[in-house]
Amino acid sequence: MLIAIASLTILGLILGWLLGLAAHYLQVGGNPLVEQVAALLPGSQCGQCGFPGCGAAAQALAEGRAPVTLCPAADRALTEELAGLLGVSADLSAVADQEPVVAHIHEQLCVGCTRCFKRCPTDAILGGPKMIHAVFPDACIGCKKCFEVCPTEGIEMRPIEVTLRTWYWPRPALAG
Amino acid sequence: MGDYLMIVLGTALVNNVVLVRFLGLCPFMGVSNKLDSALGMGLATTFVLTLAAVAGWLLEHFLLGPLDLGYLRILTFILVIAAVVQFTEMMVRRLSPTLYQVLGIFLPLITTNCAVLGVALLNSREESGFPESLAYGLGSALGFTLVMVVFAGMRERLALMQVPATFAGTPIALVSAGLLSLAFMGFAGLAGG
Numbered sequence: 001m002l003i004a005i006a007s008l009t010i011l012g013l014i015l016g017w018l019l020g021l022a023a024h025y026l027q028v029g030g031n032p033l034v035e036q037v038a039a040l041l042p043g044s045q046c047g048q049c050g051f052p053g054c055g056a057a058a059q060a061l062a063e064g065r066a067p068v069t070l071c072p073a074a075d076r077a078l079t080e081e082l083a084g085l086l087g088v089s090a091d092l093s094a095v096a097d098q099e100p101v102v103a104h105i106h107e108q109l110c111v112g113c114t115r116c117f118k119r120c121p122t123d124a125i126l127g128g129p130k131m132i133h134a135v136f137p138d139a140c141i142g143c144k145k146c147f148e149v150c151p152t153e154g155i156e157m158r159p160i161e162v163t164l165r166t167w168y169w170p171r172p173a174l175a176g
Numbered sequence: 177m178g179d180y181l182m183i184v185l186g187t188a189l190v191n192n193v194v195l196v197r198f199l200g201l202c203p204f205m206g207v208s209n210k211l212d213s214a215l216g217m218g219l220a221t222t223f224v225l226t227l228a229a230v231a232g233w234l235l236e237h238f239l240l241g242p243l244d245l246g247y248l249r250i251l252t253f254i255l256v257i258a259a260v261v262q263f264t265e266m267m268v269r270r271l272s273p274t275l276y277q278v279l280g281i282f283l284p285l286i287t288t289n290c291a292v293l294g295v296a297l298l299n300s301r302e303e304s305g306f307p308e309s310l311a312y313g314l315g316s317a318l319g320f321t322l323v324m325v326v327f328a329g330m331r332e333r334l335a336l337m338q339v340p341a342t343f344a345g346t347p348i349a350l351v352s353a354g355l356l357s358l359a360f361m362g363f364a365g366l367a368g369g
Contacts, residue, residue, distance in 0.1 A: 003243050011239070011252060015259040026266045 033062040033085075040082055041071060046121040046143045048072045061086065073143060101157040102140040103147060107132050109154030116146030116155060180311040187315030190366055193291045194323045195357040200291030203282050204324065205349065209335075213278040214328030218321030220268060220279070224260050224286050225295060225320065229313025231256045232296030233306055253296050254287075261287045291320060327356055 038058035045053040049070040051060055060066040061082065068082040068090045083090035103124070105116070112130040124140040127133030137160070147155045160166050193199045200221070207217040235252050239245065245252075265283050269276045276283065286292065295316045299309045330352050339348050 004245055004248055007239055007243060007245065008248065008252065008255075011255060015255065019259055019262055022263050022266055026270045 034058050036085060037061050037082065040078060040085070042073045042141070044073070044121050044141050044143070046073065046141070046145065048143060048145065064088075073141065100160050101142040101144075102137045102160055103135045103142070103144075104156045104158045105133050105135055106154045106156065107134075109152045111152055111154075113151060115149045115151065119145045119149050121145065180307060183308060183311040184315035184318065185366075187312055188319035188322060189360070189363040192319040192323060192360050192363075193295065193316045194320055195353075195360040197291075197294070199294045200289045200320060202285065203289060204327065205353070207279065207282050208324060208328040208331055208349075210278070211325065211328045211332055213275070214324040215321070216268075216272070216275040217279055217282060218324040220264055220283065221286055221289065221292070221324075222314075222317035222321050223267075224257065224264055224289075225292050225317035226310070226313045227260045228253070228257045228292050228296050229299055229309050229316075230306075231260065232299055233304070233309040236300045249297070249300065250293070253293055257292055257296070258287045291316065323356070323360075327353065330356065 035058075038055055041054040041058055043054050047053060049057050049066070049072065051057040051066070051070075057066065057070065061068065061070070064086070068079055068086060068088060071078070071082075074082070079090055103116075105125075110127075110132045112127065112132060114127065114129050114133075117125045117127050117133060121143060122139050122141055124136045124138075125133050125146060126136065142157065144157060147157055187193070191197060194201065194204050203217050203221065208214045232253055235256065236249075240249055240252065261284060264286065265276075268279070268283060295313055299312055304312060331349060334348060334352060343351070
Protein backbone atom coordinates (compact mmCIF):
# COMPACT_ATOMS: atom_id res chain seq x y z
CA MET A 1 0.00 0.00 0.00
CA LEU A 2 2.61 2.52 1.13
CA ILE A 3 4.94 1.39 -1.63
CA ALA A 4 2.20 1.94 -4.21
CA ILE A 5 1.44 5.45 -2.91
CA ALA A 6 5.09 6.38 -2.69
CA SER A 7 6.01 5.05 -6.13
CA LEU A 8 3.08 6.79 -7.84
CA THR A 9 3.83 10.04 -6.03
CA ILE A 10 7.49 9.91 -6.99
CA LEU A 11 6.62 9.02 -10.58
CA GLY A 12 4.16 11.93 -10.75
CA LEU A 13 6.66 14.35 -9.25
CA ILE A 14 9.41 13.31 -11.64
CA LEU A 15 7.12 13.58 -14.68
CA GLY A 16 5.77 16.93 -13.51
CA TRP A 17 9.27 18.26 -13.00
CA LEU A 18 10.35 17.06 -16.46
CA LEU A 19 7.27 18.66 -18.04
CA GLY A 20 7.94 21.91 -16.21
CA LEU A 21 11.50 21.85 -17.49
CA ALA A 22 10.25 21.16 -21.04
CA ALA A 23 7.71 23.98 -20.78
CA HIS A 24 10.50 26.33 -19.74
CA TYR A 25 12.80 25.39 -22.61
CA LEU A 26 10.14 25.00 -25.30
CA GLN A 27 8.39 28.30 -24.62
CA VAL A 28 6.51 29.62 -27.62
CA GLY A 29 8.24 32.81 -28.68
CA GLY A 30 4.94 34.43 -29.62
CA ASN A 31 4.25 38.14 -29.52
CA PRO A 32 3.63 39.07 -25.86
CA LEU A 33 1.77 42.16 -27.08
CA VAL A 34 -1.01 39.93 -28.46
CA GLU A 35 -1.60 38.47 -25.03
CA GLN A 36 -1.67 41.92 -23.41
CA VAL A 37 -4.19 43.16 -25.97
CA ALA A 38 -6.30 40.01 -25.59
CA ALA A 39 -6.40 40.56 -21.84
CA LEU A 40 -7.85 44.05 -22.39
CA LEU A 41 -10.58 42.98 -24.83
CA PRO A 42 -13.93 41.84 -23.41
CA GLY A 43 -13.40 38.17 -24.33
CA SER A 44 -17.05 37.52 -25.12
CA GLN A 45 -16.18 36.43 -28.72
CA CYS A 46 -19.18 38.32 -30.13
CA GLY A 47 -17.51 38.75 -33.51
CA GLN A 48 -19.04 42.15 -34.24
CA CYS A 49 -15.65 43.61 -35.16
CA GLY A 50 -15.50 41.24 -38.15
CA PHE A 51 -12.83 38.93 -36.70
CA PRO A 52 -13.70 35.39 -35.62
CA GLY A 53 -13.22 36.23 -31.95
CA CYS A 54 -11.34 38.33 -29.46
CA GLY A 55 -8.14 36.29 -29.99
CA ALA A 56 -8.05 36.99 -33.73
CA ALA A 57 -8.97 40.64 -33.09
CA ALA A 58 -6.09 40.95 -30.60
CA GLN A 59 -3.71 39.48 -33.17
CA ALA A 60 -4.90 41.97 -35.81
CA LEU A 61 -4.64 44.88 -33.36
CA ALA A 62 -1.12 43.96 -32.34
CA GLU A 63 -0.04 43.69 -35.98
CA GLY A 64 -1.62 47.06 -36.78
CA ARG A 65 -4.10 45.55 -39.24
CA ALA A 66 -7.12 46.92 -37.41
CA PRO A 67 -8.00 50.30 -35.89
CA VAL A 68 -8.09 50.49 -32.08
CA THR A 69 -11.72 51.59 -32.30
CA LEU A 70 -12.82 48.22 -33.71
CA CYS A 71 -14.40 46.77 -30.59
CA PRO A 72 -18.09 47.75 -30.40
CA ALA A 73 -18.27 46.82 -26.76
CA ALA A 74 -15.33 49.01 -25.79
CA ASP A 75 -15.84 52.43 -24.23
CA ARG A 76 -13.52 55.44 -24.27
CA ALA A 77 -11.39 54.25 -21.39
CA LEU A 78 -10.66 50.87 -22.99
CA THR A 79 -10.01 52.42 -26.40
CA GLU A 80 -7.57 54.90 -24.87
CA GLU A 81 -5.82 52.14 -23.01
CA LEU A 82 -5.51 50.10 -26.21
CA ALA A 83 -4.16 53.13 -28.08
CA GLY A 84 -1.63 53.75 -25.33
CA LEU A 85 -0.51 50.13 -25.32
CA LEU A 86 -0.09 50.03 -29.09
CA GLY A 87 1.45 53.50 -29.27
CA VAL A 88 -1.03 54.93 -31.76
CA SER A 89 -3.29 57.92 -31.56
CA ALA A 90 -6.98 57.14 -31.69
CA ASP A 91 -9.84 59.30 -32.88
CA LEU A 92 -12.10 59.04 -29.88
CA SER A 93 -14.91 61.21 -31.24
CA ALA A 94 -16.67 58.19 -32.71
CA VAL A 95 -16.49 56.20 -29.50
CA ALA A 96 -19.50 57.19 -27.49
CA ASP A 97 -19.33 56.86 -23.77
CA GLN A 98 -22.39 54.64 -23.69
CA GLU A 99 -24.20 53.73 -20.56
CA PRO A 100 -24.51 50.01 -19.93
CA VAL A 101 -27.64 48.47 -21.43
CA VAL A 102 -29.28 45.06 -21.45
CA ALA A 103 -31.73 43.57 -23.92
CA HIS A 104 -35.37 43.28 -23.00
CA ILE A 105 -37.90 41.25 -25.00
CA HIS A 106 -41.43 42.57 -25.28
CA GLU A 107 -43.48 39.44 -24.82
CA GLN A 108 -46.50 40.63 -26.80
CA LEU A 109 -44.25 41.17 -29.86
CA CYS A 110 -42.18 37.97 -29.61
CA VAL A 111 -43.14 35.36 -32.22
CA GLY A 112 -40.68 32.72 -31.04
CA CYS A 113 -38.53 32.73 -34.19
CA THR A 114 -35.31 31.92 -32.20
CA ARG A 115 -33.25 34.33 -34.32
CA CYS A 116 -32.07 36.33 -31.31
CA PHE A 117 -31.49 33.09 -29.43
CA LYS A 118 -29.11 31.88 -32.14
CA ARG A 119 -27.20 35.15 -32.39
CA CYS A 120 -26.59 35.71 -28.68
CA PRO A 121 -22.84 35.34 -28.00
CA THR A 122 -23.28 34.80 -24.26
CA ASP A 123 -26.32 32.47 -24.24
CA ALA A 124 -28.26 35.13 -22.37
CA ILE A 125 -31.53 34.40 -24.19
CA LEU A 126 -33.83 31.65 -23.05
CA GLY A 127 -36.45 30.15 -25.34
CA GLY A 128 -37.30 27.70 -28.07
CA PRO A 129 -39.12 27.66 -31.42
CA LYS A 130 -42.61 29.18 -31.15
CA MET A 131 -42.09 30.03 -27.50
CA ILE A 132 -41.77 33.46 -26.01
CA HIS A 133 -38.13 34.27 -25.33
CA ALA A 134 -36.70 35.96 -22.29
CA VAL A 135 -33.37 37.55 -21.41
CA PHE A 136 -31.15 36.80 -18.45
CA PRO A 137 -30.05 40.36 -17.63
CA ASP A 138 -27.08 39.08 -15.63
CA ALA A 139 -25.60 37.33 -18.67
CA CYS A 140 -26.48 40.03 -21.24
CA ILE A 141 -23.49 42.12 -22.36
CA GLY A 142 -25.57 44.61 -24.33
CA CYS A 143 -23.94 43.80 -27.69
CA LYS A 144 -27.17 44.58 -29.59
CA LYS A 145 -26.87 41.57 -31.88
CA CYS A 146 -30.37 40.37 -31.01
CA PHE A 147 -31.69 43.92 -31.31
CA GLU A 148 -30.65 43.94 -34.99
CA VAL A 149 -32.16 40.60 -36.01
CA CYS A 150 -35.55 40.74 -34.31
CA PRO A 151 -38.14 40.63 -37.16
CA THR A 152 -40.89 42.23 -35.06
CA GLU A 153 -38.73 44.90 -33.41
CA GLY A 154 -39.70 43.33 -30.12
CA ILE A 155 -36.32 43.82 -28.47
CA GLU A 156 -35.45 46.99 -26.64
CA MET A 157 -32.05 47.91 -25.26
CA ARG A 158 -32.80 49.25 -21.79
CA PRO A 159 -30.35 50.99 -19.52
CA ILE A 160 -29.58 48.88 -16.49
CA GLU A 161 -31.90 49.85 -13.68
CA VAL A 162 -30.04 51.32 -10.74
CA THR A 163 -30.59 49.24 -7.66
CA LEU A 164 -28.40 48.64 -4.67
CA ARG A 165 -26.91 45.63 -6.46
CA THR A 166 -26.13 47.32 -9.79
CA TRP A 167 -25.02 50.74 -8.59
CA TYR A 168 -21.37 51.62 -9.08
CA TRP A 169 -19.19 54.65 -8.54
CA PRO A 170 -19.40 57.01 -11.50
CA ARG A 171 -16.28 56.74 -13.63
CA PRO A 172 -13.97 59.79 -13.34
CA ALA A 173 -14.19 62.08 -16.34
CA LEU A 174 -11.43 61.43 -18.84
CA ALA A 175 -9.07 64.24 -19.68
CA GLY A 176 -9.14 65.36 -23.31
CA MET B 177 17.89 -8.10 -36.93
CA GLY B 178 15.66 -9.97 -39.32
CA ASP B 179 13.34 -10.92 -36.47
CA TYR B 180 12.85 -7.28 -35.47
CA LEU B 181 12.19 -6.33 -39.09
CA MET B 182 9.54 -9.06 -39.17
CA ILE B 183 7.95 -7.67 -35.99
CA VAL B 184 7.88 -4.16 -37.43
CA LEU B 185 6.42 -5.34 -40.75
CA GLY B 186 4.02 -7.72 -39.06
CA THR B 187 2.57 -5.12 -36.72
CA ALA B 188 2.51 -2.41 -39.38
CA LEU B 189 0.78 -4.45 -42.08
CA VAL B 190 -0.57 -7.81 -40.92
CA ASN B 191 -1.79 -6.85 -37.43
CA ASN B 192 -2.39 -3.19 -38.23
CA VAL B 193 -3.61 -1.42 -35.06
CA VAL B 194 -6.38 0.51 -36.78
CA LEU B 195 -7.74 -1.80 -39.43
CA VAL B 196 -7.20 -5.23 -37.87
CA ARG B 197 -7.20 -4.56 -34.13
CA PHE B 198 -9.69 -1.61 -34.28
CA LEU B 199 -7.64 0.54 -31.92
CA GLY B 200 -7.28 4.29 -32.30
CA LEU B 201 -10.29 4.82 -34.53
CA CYS B 202 -11.13 8.35 -33.42
CA PRO B 203 -8.17 10.16 -34.97
CA PHE B 204 -8.50 7.74 -37.92
CA MET B 205 -11.94 9.17 -38.70
CA GLY B 206 -11.43 12.61 -37.16
CA VAL B 207 -8.17 13.91 -38.62
CA SER B 208 -8.19 12.17 -42.01
CA ASN B 209 -9.83 14.95 -44.02
CA LYS B 210 -6.56 16.35 -45.25
CA LEU B 211 -3.32 14.63 -46.17
CA ASP B 212 -1.12 17.18 -44.36
CA SER B 213 -2.92 17.01 -41.05
CA ALA B 214 -3.20 13.20 -41.29
CA LEU B 215 0.56 12.94 -41.77
CA GLY B 216 1.16 15.35 -38.87
CA MET B 217 -1.18 13.37 -36.64
CA GLY B 218 0.49 10.13 -37.72
CA LEU B 219 3.94 11.44 -36.89
CA ALA B 220 2.82 12.85 -33.52
CA THR B 221 1.21 9.53 -32.64
CA THR B 222 4.30 7.65 -33.85
CA PHE B 223 6.41 9.65 -31.43
CA VAL B 224 4.00 9.08 -28.54
CA LEU B 225 3.40 5.40 -29.32
CA THR B 226 7.08 4.49 -29.59
CA LEU B 227 7.96 6.39 -26.42
CA ALA B 228 4.97 4.87 -24.62
CA ALA B 229 6.02 1.35 -25.62
CA VAL B 230 9.55 1.97 -24.32
CA ALA B 231 8.29 3.69 -21.16
CA GLY B 232 5.86 0.82 -20.62
CA TRP B 233 8.70 -1.69 -20.74
CA LEU B 234 10.83 0.39 -18.35
CA LEU B 235 7.92 0.79 -15.91
CA GLU B 236 7.10 -2.91 -16.11
CA HIS B 237 10.67 -4.04 -15.42
CA PHE B 238 11.95 -1.41 -12.98
CA LEU B 239 8.82 -0.39 -11.07
CA LEU B 240 5.83 -2.69 -11.37
CA GLY B 241 7.68 -6.02 -11.54
CA PRO B 242 10.22 -5.63 -8.68
CA LEU B 243 7.70 -3.96 -6.34
CA ASP B 244 4.90 -6.36 -7.30
CA LEU B 245 2.55 -3.54 -8.26
CA GLY B 246 0.82 -5.15 -11.27
CA TYR B 247 -2.51 -3.70 -10.23
CA LEU B 248 -1.18 -0.18 -10.85
CA ARG B 249 -0.26 -0.96 -14.45
CA ILE B 250 -3.04 0.98 -16.22
CA LEU B 251 -2.68 3.92 -13.85
CA THR B 252 1.06 4.30 -14.30
CA PHE B 253 0.88 3.74 -18.06
CA ILE B 254 -1.78 6.43 -18.45
CA LEU B 255 0.26 8.80 -16.28
CA VAL B 256 3.36 8.34 -18.42
CA ILE B 257 1.40 8.52 -21.68
CA ALA B 258 -0.30 11.75 -20.57
CA ALA B 259 3.09 13.26 -19.78
CA VAL B 260 4.53 12.17 -23.13
CA VAL B 261 1.50 13.63 -24.96
CA GLN B 262 1.87 16.90 -23.08
CA PHE B 263 5.49 17.01 -24.14
CA THR B 264 4.53 16.25 -27.75
CA GLU B 265 1.97 19.04 -27.65
CA MET B 266 4.66 21.49 -26.56
CA MET B 267 6.97 20.26 -29.31
CA VAL B 268 4.32 20.56 -32.03
CA ARG B 269 3.28 23.99 -30.79
CA ARG B 270 6.87 25.11 -30.91
CA LEU B 271 7.82 23.51 -34.21
CA SER B 272 4.66 24.07 -36.26
CA PRO B 273 1.93 26.40 -34.96
CA THR B 274 -0.11 25.71 -38.11
CA LEU B 275 -0.15 21.98 -37.45
CA TYR B 276 -0.99 22.75 -33.82
CA GLN B 277 -4.10 24.64 -34.96
CA VAL B 278 -5.08 22.00 -37.53
CA LEU B 279 -4.83 19.10 -35.08
CA GLY B 280 -6.70 21.04 -32.41
CA ILE B 281 -8.41 18.85 -29.85
CA PHE B 282 -7.09 15.64 -31.41
CA LEU B 283 -3.56 16.37 -30.22
CA PRO B 284 -4.32 16.15 -26.46
CA LEU B 285 -6.72 13.31 -27.31
CA ILE B 286 -3.71 11.13 -28.20
CA THR B 287 -3.65 10.52 -24.43
CA THR B 288 -6.83 8.49 -24.71
CA ASN B 289 -5.93 6.99 -28.08
CA CYS B 290 -6.52 3.35 -27.29
CA ALA B 291 -3.77 2.30 -29.70
CA VAL B 292 -1.16 3.91 -27.43
CA LEU B 293 -2.33 2.27 -24.22
CA GLY B 294 -3.23 -0.90 -26.09
CA VAL B 295 0.26 -1.43 -27.48
CA ALA B 296 1.86 -0.77 -24.09
CA LEU B 297 -0.51 -3.24 -22.40
CA LEU B 298 -0.08 -5.89 -25.11
CA ASN B 299 3.68 -5.56 -24.71
CA SER B 300 3.50 -6.21 -20.98
CA ARG B 301 1.04 -9.08 -21.42
CA GLU B 302 3.25 -10.83 -23.96
CA GLU B 303 6.30 -10.18 -21.75
CA SER B 304 8.32 -8.87 -24.66
CA GLY B 305 11.95 -7.91 -24.17
CA PHE B 306 13.18 -4.37 -24.65
CA PRO B 307 14.06 -4.59 -28.37
CA GLU B 308 10.83 -6.44 -29.11
CA SER B 309 8.81 -3.78 -27.27
CA LEU B 310 10.55 -1.05 -29.21
CA ALA B 311 10.00 -2.85 -32.53
CA TYR B 312 6.38 -3.55 -31.63
CA GLY B 313 5.71 0.09 -30.71
CA LEU B 314 7.49 1.42 -33.78
CA GLY B 315 5.74 -1.05 -36.09
CA SER B 316 2.29 -0.22 -34.72
CA ALA B 317 3.03 3.48 -35.00
CA LEU B 318 4.24 3.14 -38.59
CA GLY B 319 1.14 1.11 -39.42
CA PHE B 320 -1.04 3.81 -37.87
CA THR B 321 0.69 6.54 -39.86
CA LEU B 322 0.46 4.50 -43.06
CA VAL B 323 -3.26 3.92 -42.64
CA MET B 324 -3.87 7.58 -41.75
CA VAL B 325 -2.05 8.77 -44.87
CA VAL B 326 -3.68 6.22 -47.20
CA PHE B 327 -7.13 6.96 -45.81
CA ALA B 328 -6.62 10.73 -46.01
CA GLY B 329 -5.58 10.31 -49.64
CA MET B 330 -8.77 8.37 -50.31
CA ARG B 331 -10.91 10.96 -48.58
CA GLU B 332 -9.26 13.83 -50.46
CA ARG B 333 -10.22 12.12 -53.71
CA LEU B 334 -13.69 11.30 -52.41
CA ALA B 335 -14.24 14.97 -51.64
CA LEU B 336 -13.99 15.69 -55.38
CA MET B 337 -16.32 12.87 -56.42
CA GLN B 338 -20.05 13.07 -56.94
CA VAL B 339 -21.26 10.91 -54.08
CA PRO B 340 -24.97 9.98 -53.96
CA ALA B 341 -26.73 12.25 -51.46
CA THR B 342 -27.57 9.38 -49.09
CA PHE B 343 -23.90 8.39 -48.84
CA ALA B 344 -22.35 11.86 -48.65
CA GLY B 345 -20.19 12.67 -45.64
CA THR B 346 -19.71 10.15 -42.85
CA PRO B 347 -21.37 7.11 -44.51
CA ILE B 348 -19.03 7.10 -47.50
CA ALA B 349 -16.06 7.65 -45.16
CA LEU B 350 -17.05 4.60 -43.11
CA VAL B 351 -17.69 2.52 -46.24
CA SER B 352 -14.26 3.41 -47.64
CA ALA B 353 -12.67 2.60 -44.27
CA GLY B 354 -14.27 -0.83 -44.55
CA LEU B 355 -12.87 -1.30 -48.05
CA LEU B 356 -9.42 -0.25 -46.84
CA SER B 357 -9.70 -2.79 -44.03
CA LEU B 358 -10.63 -5.42 -46.61
CA ALA B 359 -7.47 -4.57 -48.54
CA PHE B 360 -5.34 -4.88 -45.40
CA MET B 361 -6.77 -8.34 -44.73
CA GLY B 362 -4.79 -9.36 -47.81
CA PHE B 363 -1.55 -8.88 -45.84
CA ALA B 364 -2.54 -11.83 -43.65
CA GLY B 365 -1.21 -14.02 -46.48
CA LEU B 366 2.20 -12.36 -46.06
CA ALA B 367 2.68 -13.98 -42.66
CA GLY B 368 1.66 -17.45 -43.86
CA GLY B 369 3.78 -17.38 -47.01
